[in-house]
Amino acid sequence: MRKQIGIIVFLALGLTMAGCGTGSPGSGNINGTWVATLSNSAYSFSTTFTQSSGSGISVTNFTFTSTAPCFASDATAETGSFTLMGNSNGNVTGSFGMTITTELSGINSVLTLIGTVNGNTISGTWNLTGSTGCTGNGTFTLQTSAAA
Numbered sequence: 001m002r003k004q005i006g007i008i009v010f011l012a013l014g015l016t017m018a019g020c021g022t023g024s025p026g027s028g029n030i031n032g033t034w035v036a037t038l039s040n041s042a043y044s045f046s047t048t049f050t051q052s053s054g055s056g057i058s059v060t061n062f063t064f065t066s067t068a069p070c071f072a073s074d075a076t077a078e079t080g081s082f083t084l085m086g087n088s089n090g091n092v093t094g095s096f097g098m099t100i101t102t103e104l105s106g107i108n109s110v111l112t113l114i115g116t117v118n119g120n121t122i123s124g125t126w127n128l129t130g131s132t133g134c135t136g137n138g139t140f141t142l143q144t145s146a147a148a
Contacts, residue, residue, distance in 0.1 A: 030082050030092060030117055033061070033145040038126050040138030042066050043111070045100075046145070047078065055081045059098070070102070070109040070134035077101050082117065091119045102130075109134045113142075120144040 029051040036045050044066045050058040057080035064071060078100050085094040093116070100111040108130050115124015122142035128135055 029084075030057070030096075030122075034122070034142045035065070035145055036113075036140055036142045038138060038140045041126075041128070041136055043068055049080060049082075051082060055083045057082050057098075062100070070107065070128065070130050071100070071111075072102065072104050072107070075103045077103055093118050096122050096124065107131065107134075113140055115140065115142075 030049050031051055033046060033048045036043075036047070038044065043064065045062065045064045045068075047062040048060045050060070052058050059078035059080050062076060062078045078098065080098040081096070083095045084092065086092070096113070096115045096117050098113040102109045109128065110130060111126060111128050113124060113126045115122050120143060122140075124140060125137065126140045127137045
């Protein structure tokens with residue numbers, strides 16, 4: 001009887017310890033305020049991401065923090081996506097995409113960012129298409145406002 005109780009206690013302790021320090025695979029997200037810097041350009045911005053269902057991201061509080069001649073700061077539309085690849089002890093990794101477009105007639109600028117998420121940093125490449133003078137490409141870095 002003592003041996004059976006010992007085995008039960010040992011198994012219960014083992015199951016308890018197995019759960020320590022691990023995160024739920026689906027619990028990772030990139031929620032929070034992020035600050036972006038784009039190389040080869042004068043553009044930088046801040047925004048808030050909230051992960052929606054699936055790979056969707058709600059983009060709110062978007063503001064260019066530098067002069068943005070190809071965009072009217074109060075007339076942009078932003079969409080984003082995030083695909084979780086892993087969540088090891090809160091270090092979220094995955095793929096990221098974001099598009100910023102103008103909503104003014106006569107200005108047809110589209111800024112596309114494609115990259116990867118690694119913890120509190122998102123990095124990758126950007127591409128700007130639009131009217132004359134509103135084209136370019138380079139690399140970008142987004143960091144959570146706490147890390148920036």
